[in-house]
């Protein structure tokens with residue numbers, strides 16, 4: 253609706269700074285909008301949510317009566333918070349809140365916090381300012397900005413370039429109603445179940461195991477592992493909130509496509525933490541697909557359902573201390589013995605390796621080079637497996653591990669597919685892995701942009717808002733154009749994965765995907781740097797308003813290096829593209 257109004261504005265009001273909506277254009281008051289949460293389509297587990305326990309309606313004079321240290325209320329964005337029990341724990345100190353006790357402290361609050369803080373401390377909220385609606389429903393705890401949009405053509409907070417353009421009523425050939433429903437469902441889930449806890453989990457350097465169960469109950473784990481297809485045969489679709497109800501589901505299982513996967517990855521990445529993203533799906537997204545695709549029926553039925561249900565976790569163990577992107581030269585060996593294989597060797601920088609139950613490990617079963625590599629599933633419970641947490645600059649909660657395999661006896665049944673075919677299976681996986689990195693990196697870049705625009709719209713220097721300084725707008729402009737270009741290219745490639753035969757994808761898409769990965773991570777690096785400059789000191793300290801930007805800035809290398817470093821991606825991208833052009837497309841070079 254906002255967009256329709258905007259379109260009909262006269263040309264003289266066409267720049268944002270020129271207009272503010274007349275009162276009658278403010279089509280619904282904030283409070284009305286809060287109560288207009290129309291959909292309750294999914295059951296989201298609530299055990300750890302800090303949902304609002306709103307119970308009442310208050311006038312400002314009622315709130316004014318609660319202004320002492322023992323009985324202290326404040327109004328923030330039309331909601332009433334009883335902060336009496338929180339005063340001593342307030343990181344900004346109790347005096348500063350007491351100065352605003354009993355009053356509307358929205359302005360002061362906004363100057364020092366992200367809006368997300370209130371999600372986390374929702375339990376302090378005791379009501380709202382205003383009269384109860386005559387017949388309306390009670391205030392809903394699960395209200396988020398995402399949930400109050402007027403229709404599904406527009407979605408999100410409408411921060412310029414803060415979401416992909418199809419969220420802002422742009423037409424797109426790629427998305428239909430199930431994609432629109434999915435973005436809403438995943439956003440509601442992420443806002444309630446992940447976003448408020450990201451800082452805590454990152455500082456604790458681990459993602460809680462219950463998050464796996466929750467994501468499994470949503471169907472998110474299955475969607476991530478499915479590589480654009482839903483592995484319906486390995487999980488109970490009826491128990492996954494997104495797919496429950498068949499034709500009436502948020503996404504009817506038979507409609508699921510690569511754009512649904514993309515939306516899930518993109519919406520999850522809004523949490524602004526590579527650590528949480530990788531903690532949850534870094535192992536599953538690359539460790540399980542080779543088993544689903546190439547494993548024996550026995551291996552699949554033993555491992556896949558457990559992982560998709562969130563009861564077990566898995567990771568991909570390829571990289572070694574001396575063989576990074578150089579997979580063909582790895583040295584971990586699996587020597588055939590009477591009862592199986594004896595595995596010996598070291599793996600390094602293994603995402604989820606500190607806690608994973610299964611390791612889809614690349615081992616040498618044959619001679620030198622790529623023809624001697626196999627994939628085998630090593631299990632944590634097997635004697636001789638040792639893992640230790642590595643101290644990395646970023647992605648703290650993802651459980652990055654150094655792994656020792658010492659005389660580990662692994663049964664023959666755990667070999668994935670055929671012996672000495674591992675290199676092909678790994679290559680098969682790389683495109684999928686890289687597209688996952690692209691999706692996350694570009695959304696993290698968007699998070700930096702969104703945070704910078706929000707902060708720059710409230711923070712003033714020399715009496716002028718940051719966004720009104722041309723030098724800072726220039727930074728935002730360069731961030732936006734790169735993010736939008738990367739997103740459009742990503743959508744184009746995803747579409748090809750839906751229409752091109754799989755064997756041809758391996759040949760034709762490898763080059764462009766490698767280039768796209770470099771494009772996405774360089775965009776991320778640029779955006780994280782520029783957003784940090786805009787936040788200044790706040791992005792140099794952990795937590796607080798610059799929390800997301802500070803974290804993302806130190807996570808950049810975790811995207812630019814793994815899955816193929818930028819240097820290798822750029823070289824491979826051109827090499828492969830020239831080869832395809834000359835051998836397949838008829839280019840005379």
Ligand code: HEM
Pocket residue numbers: 326328333335342343344345348349352357360361364365366369370373376795796797
């Ligand atoms: C429900 C009410 C409030 C909650 C839950 C809350 C929570 C927090 C939290 C978690 C922080 C740590 C930094 C961050 O995560 O953003 C913080 C910092 C701070 N808060 Fe609050 N706060 C509340 C109200 C207020 C009010 C009314 C003021 C008044 C001005 C205030 C002033 C500050 C200041 C000055 C800081 C330190 C900022 C910095 O380190 O740069 N807070 N608050």
